[in-house]
Amino acid sequence: MTGPGTIPETGAPGTRPGENPFATQAGLHRAIAAAVAAPSVHNTQPWRFHRVDDATMDLYADLDRLLAVTDPLGRGLGVSCGAALFNLRLAVRMTGHDPRVLPLPDPGDRPDLLATVHATPGGPPSPDERLLHDMIPHRRTNRFPFDGRPLPRDVLAALVAAAHGEGATLVPVAGRAARRVLDMVATADATLAADAAYRAELAHWTRAETGADGVPGHAFGPRPGLGGPPMRDFGLGGTRGAYDGGGQPTDFEPDPQLAALFTAGDGPRDWLRAGQALQRVLLTATAYGVAASLFSQPLDLRPPQHRGDRVGPLGHVQMLIRLGYGSPVRRVARRPVCEVLDGREARRA
Structure with missing residues (x-):
């Protein structure tokens, strides 16, 4: 793994420790951009985000992107949105907050609301959290041949x-x-x-x-x-x-x-x-x-x-x-933040 000397001493670029993660347009954009970099089934990107307040974000399933033939119950959609949720949690940690996740907060009236993430003041991110956050833009799905070396x-x-x-x-x-x-x-x-x-x-x-x-x-x-x-x-x-x-x-x-x-x-x-x-x-x-x-x-x-x-x-x-172990592969594009973020904030992002 990357050595301790390569782990940055500060959070994500432009992040001010202690600042509520969704309080500014820049912070909001950073958090959602991290979330949508997650992998999803067939790169459907079946998620939507809604900013509730400066410290709270809702994650919704975009049911228009459900694979009705191969994923009628939404298992793959749920796994995909869970991956985005993990990235969002890391982005919150980069601001010195702890992400408190409430899964499926309203299953009766809003079954597409998969999670509410509330950021509470916390300590600085750990070196491991920083490292995982740094890996978000570098993760790829690699469908090419590997060289056969066993993993240690x-x-x-x-x-x-x-x-x-x-x-x-x-x-x-x-x-x-x-x-x-x-x-x-x-x-x-x-x-x-x-x-x-x-x-x-x-x-x-x-x-x-x-x-x-x-x-x-x-x-x-x-x-x-x-x-x-x-x-x-x-x-x-x-x-x-x-x-x-x-x-x-x-x-x-x-x-x-x-x-x-x-x-x-x-x-x-x-x-x-x-x-x-x-x-x-x-x-x-x-x-x-x-x-x-x-x-x-x-x-x-x-x-x-x-x-x-x-x-x-x-x-x-x-x-x-x-x-x-394989050769590097090109990234796969993601929808812009403004397409997955609901409300007034999306028009500004």
């Missing part, structure tokens, strides 16, 4: 601890177990690809060029060769490799390293928890120079009537993560 034990331990810190469980999966999991992913991906409604939904969030949302061509990654991991093809099938400048299948790492993220339950609160844990794991991985991509195909196929069933002693799998 201390790195794996740090990732496990990151998930634990958010009330989730991360279990590394390697060797034959990883291959079995990848076979499950491949089977699920093939099943989904045979569904015309799924293909249409995926096509809606696929962009040949860079846009403000969706997955652009430069982020697809190449088509894996025989025996490679079942990377989602984003509806391109055999033409996928053309977006990598070639067109021929590409060799990926022979023994992919995976990790499964679990939560004890499988409801909206658990999905938010999973998203916060996932983002903490991904930012920790970024700090160690570890690349990551995500698999959710088997979870997309989980029948709604079984999503509340307990599946094992660790609870419910909420995400499968591929980890390794």
Whole structure:
């Protein structure tokens, strides 16, 4: 991980310690810009933010961006918004405040209100908090080949601890177990690809060029060769490799390293928890120079009537993560702050 000497002595640029995080347009913009840098399913960015007062922010689900075919209950949406919530919490900490999060504060009348974040005066951010905050603009989803080097034990331990810190469980999966999991992913991906409604939904969030949302061509990654991991093809099938400048299948790492993220339950609160844990794991991985991509195909196929069933002693799998060391990849664009921030503040931001 980056050494102590590289951790800045102050918070985010322009941040004044002790200043309420949402009191100024600059502070508001910094906080939301950090939040929206989070990963989301197909880069749908299914979130909206509402400033309640100088110290309070509401996080809403943008239900117009729900994937109705693959995510009808909103599990993926909840995980995505949880990742944004973790980034927002870090941004609040950079101002010397503690983020007090109330999840699902009004489930009866406002089920789309996922969390209220209230900032209370606190101590200065810790070096680890500063480091994770610094990693926000550098985190990427990397669908390209990794070089096959195994992650050191201390790195794996740090990732496990990151998930634990958010009330989730991360279990590394390697060797034959990883291959079995990848076979499950491949089977699920093939099943989904045979569904015309799924293909249409995926096509809606696929962009040949860079846009403000969706997955652009430069982020697809190449088509894996025989025996490679079942990377989602984003509806391109055999033409996928053309977006990598070639067109021929590409060799990926022979023994992919995976990790499964679990939560004890499988409801909206658990999905938010999973998203916060996932983002903490991904930012920790970024700090160690570890690349990551995500698999959710088997979870997309989980029948709604079984999503509340307990599946094992660790609870419910909420995400499968591929980890390794790879070449840097380009960032994927995000919608501007003014598009995700409700009210008068959005027009000024």
